[in-house]
Amino acid sequence: VGYDHKKMGITARGAWEGVKRHFREMGRDIQNEPFTVVGVGDMSGDVFGNGMLLSKQIRLVAAFDHRHIFLDPAPDTAASWNERARMFALPRSSWADYDQSLIGPGGGVFARNLKEIPLSQQVRALIGSEAEKLSPGELIKALLKCEIDLLWFGGIGTFIKSSTQSNAEAGDRANDGLRVNGVEIRAKVIGEGANLGVTQLGRIEYARSGGRIDTDAVDNSAGVDTSDHEVNLKILLSLPLRRGEMDAAQRDQLLNAMTGDVAAHVLADNYDQTLALSVAEARAARDLDAHGRFIADLEKRGRLDRKVEYLPCKEELQTLENEGNGLTRPELAVLLAYAKLDLDAEILASDLPDDPALEPVLTGYFPPQAARRFPQDVEQHRLRREIISTGLANRVVNLAGPVFVSRMKEMSGRSGADVARAFVVAEGAFGLGALKRRIDALDGRLAAEIQTGMYADIAEILRRLGLWFLTNVPAGADLAAAIALYRAGVEELRGALAGLASPFEAEENETRIARMTAAGAPRDVAEDVALLPLMSGAPEIAALARARSLKVDCVAGAYFALGQLAGLDRLRGLAARISSPEHWDRLAIRRLVDDLYAAQRALTAQALDGIRGAGRADGAAAAQEWASAHGEKLERARAFLSALETSGDLTIAKLTLANSQVHALAAN
Numbered sequence: 010v011g012y013d014h015k016k017m018g019i020t021a022r023g024a025w026e027g028v029k030r031h032f033r034e035m036g037r038d039i040q041n042e043p044f045t046v047v048g049v050g051d052m053s054g055d056v057f058g059n060g061m062l063l064s065k066q067i068r069l070v071a072a073f074d075h076r077h078i079f080l081d082p083a084p085d086t087a088a089s090w091n092e093r094a095r096m097f098a099l100p101r102s103s104w105a106d107y108d109q110s111l112i113g114p115g116g117g118v119f120a121r122n123l124k125e126i127p128l129s130q131q132v133r134a135l136i137g138s139e140a141e142k143l144s145p146g147e148l149i150k151a152l153l154k155c156e157i158d159l160l161w162f163g164g165i166g167t168f169i170k171s172s173t174q175s176n177a178e179a180g181d182r183a184n185d186g187l188r189v190n191g192v193e194i195r196a197k198v199i200g201e202g203a204n205l206g207v208t209q210l211g212r213i214e215y216a217r218s219g220g221r222i223d224t225d226a227v228d229n230s231a232g233v234d235t236s237d238h239e240v241n242l243k244i245l246l247s248l249p250l251r252r253g254e255m256d257a258a259q260r261d262q263l264l265n266a267m268t269g270d271v272a273a274h275v276l277a278d279n280y281d282q283t284l285a286l287s288v289a290e291a292r293a294a295r296d297l298d299a300h301g302r303f304i305a306d307l308e309k310r311g312r313l314d315r316k317v318e319y320l321p322c323k324e325e326l327q328t329l330e331n332e333g334n335g336l337t338r339p340e341l342a343v344l345l346a347y348a349k350l351d352l353d354a355e356i357l358a359s360d361l362p363d364d365p366a367l368e369p370v371l372t373g374y375f376p377p378q379a380a381r382r383f384p385q386d387v388e389q390h391r392l393r394r395e396i397i398s399t400g401l402a403n404r405v406v407n408l409a410g411p412v413f414v415s416r417m418k419e420m421s422g423r424s425g426a427d428v429a430r431a432f433v434v435a436e437g438a439f440g441l442g443a444l445k446r447r448i449d450a451l452d453g454r455l456a457a458e459i460q461t462g463m464y465a466d467i468a469e470i471l472r473r474l475g476l477w478f479l480t481n482v483p484a485g486a487d488l489a490a491a492i493a494l495y496r497a498g499v500e501e502l503r504g505a506l507a508g509l510a511s512p513f514e515a516e517e518n519e520t521r522i523a524r525m526t527a528a529g530a531p532r533d534v535a536e537d538v539a540l541l542p543l544m545s546g547a548p549e550i551a552a553l554a555r556a557r558s559l560k561v562d563c564v565a566g567a568y569f570a571l572g573q574l575a576g577l578d579r580l581r582g583l584a585a586r587i588s589s590p591e592h593w594d595r596l597a598i599r600r601l602v603d604d605l606y607a608a609q610r611a612l613t614a615q616a617l618d619g620i621r622g623a624g625r626a627d628g629a630a631a632a633q634e635w636a637s638a639h640g641e642k643l644e645r646a647r648a649f650l651s652a653l654e655t656s657g658d659l660t661i662a663k664l665t666l667a668n669s670q671v672h673a674l675a676a677n
Contacts, residue, residue, distance in 0.1 A: 023231020057163025293335025498551025566628030
């Protein structure tokens with residue numbers, strides 16, 4: 010007794026999340042507008058059959074399996090969907106069971122054992138050939154290469170390789186005569202619901218040629234995910250079963266009742282994982298050096314063999330950098346997987362899964378019916394630590410990106426578990442998970458490029474906050490208390506920011522908001538995303554307020570006033586525009602920006618000396634008083650910063666000098 014994957018259609022539905030994302034990022038909604046498909050498989054198959062029923066807008070122009078070739082160059086969209094649904098419901102079927110009276114002009118069903126297949130004018134137009142007839146093998150190769158929207162793999166076989174590979178390297182001798190190269194594929198998107206429809210080098214070649222593809226491990230992961238849920242649910246329910254609180258029939262009934270919840274959880278994983286790939290892909294060229302360093306680190310520790318995974322060597326990475334390119338989406342999918350595995354192992358080996366603040370990760374894994382009915386058994390689940398560890402690793406990497414943890418470890422010298430702990434504080438204090446869900450709700454309503462940029466903004470603030478929380482929150486601190494402390498400061502500050510930001514910061518903020526709202530974002534979401542860079546000072550403000558027993562708005566008033574008076578607001582804004590492909594340069598920029606925040610905090614602390622229990626106006630006034638008392642030195646620092654800015658674009662060298670000047674000012 011368990012979950013029937015074919016009945017749930019879960020593997021195909023998981024892959025469809027990726028397919029929808031590819032098209033959505035092209036500005037197309039395949040659930041509401043027609044699109045052309047060539048498929049590998051037949052309607053009796055789980056992945057192919059379920060997949061070809063997931064949108065009533067599918068125009069299946071051709072498909073093949075080991076028995077037949079189905080051709081319908083001009084299908085009636087509604088009639089063909091109904092016929093596929095009829096066939097899928099049959100106990101067994103092949104393309105020969107398709108009602109040929111429903112096939113449009115020029116189509117038909119042809120056995121693959123025919124010597125030749127006559128080509129109608131419509132089929133010749135579909136495949137771009139003048140030939141009047143082709144062998145079945147030649148026709149299949151032409152169909153794989155024809156210009157369509159989606160190539161859907163739902164059957165057995167490897168049909169695409171790289172032009173640098175031999176057929177023997179594809180490892181599927183039965184289809185050697187049918188295989189084509191990735192560079193030859195003209196389909197806009199490939200959905201790999203079946204295993205190894207494309208070799209990894211074939212995926213990379215296709216992606217380099219402009220095609221949109223993930224990997225089979227990403228596309229068809231929902232089936233494995235569902236099996237994991239089933240096993241963990243059975244472990245959970247075995248406890249009340251042994252206690253006699255339910256019998257086997259009642260257990261099976263409950264498992265069945267939770268099918269929808271399990272499916273929803275699994276599909277959310279597919280959604281988030283393909284989203285993480287989109288954000289990583291958008292930053293691929295910029296993050297190439299970080300990706301290369303992560304690959305080298307994994308290889309050094311024996312966690313990865315780049316040759317086995319077809320990841321580029323040092324020389325190939327250098328070539329990509331010289332060409333201004335980054336890793337392709339299939340390569341990023343490999344990094345994403347290794348990032349999760351590596352972090353999962355570190356979290357599991359630590360005491361982090363035992364922190365009570367992470368209990369929601371455990372309870373959230375199970376359907377609400379099970380979690381509510383058997384809370385004690387959820388808590389005592391024998392794989393509770395593994396579930397928490399895997400869930401947290403997924404959440405960190407999906408939201409912050411595949412190299413977030415390696416970057417934080419490199420910059421701080423701390424462990425992956427410590428980085429994950431800092432992530433939990435940052436995400437919880439700033440409500441980033443809730444903000445992400447509000448952005449998710451804009452699918453189809455907002456230009457995909459802007460939406461992806463919003464997610465990238467979340468990842469960017471996590472990089473800034475992750476390092477801050479690593480440095481300032483002790484490893485043994487109570488997670489829930491830390492989250493609550495900084496959450497209170499963030500919420501108190503959020504409403505006051507508009508009146509505190511400097512003119513430079515306010516202008517930058519309004520520009521970001523205008524760009525997002527012009528693309529279709531609701532004003533409230535645009536504002537909350539645009540405020541993220543400004544909000545990155547919130548932890549320092551909250552920490553200072555707590556240390557001085559002052560109100561947050563008082564400290565914030567002084568903090569932002571001094572940022573403007575010393576020119577730090579503008580300096581950080583200009584620093585954010587410095588672009589460098591070199592890892593160490595980017596690392597230096599981040600460190601320098603962090604130093605500027607630290608200097609602003611030090612200046613604020615000086616200005617607040619002697620103030621107790623004041624309001625925001627007193628904080629701003631204290632900043633002015635401090636500026637008056639240090640007018641000569643402040644003016645020298647501002648003149649120096651102004652000279653740097655007017656001498657041309659800000660560079661790392663100039664930023665380093667500016668940072669020294671600011672710290673000299675803060676030291677007084």
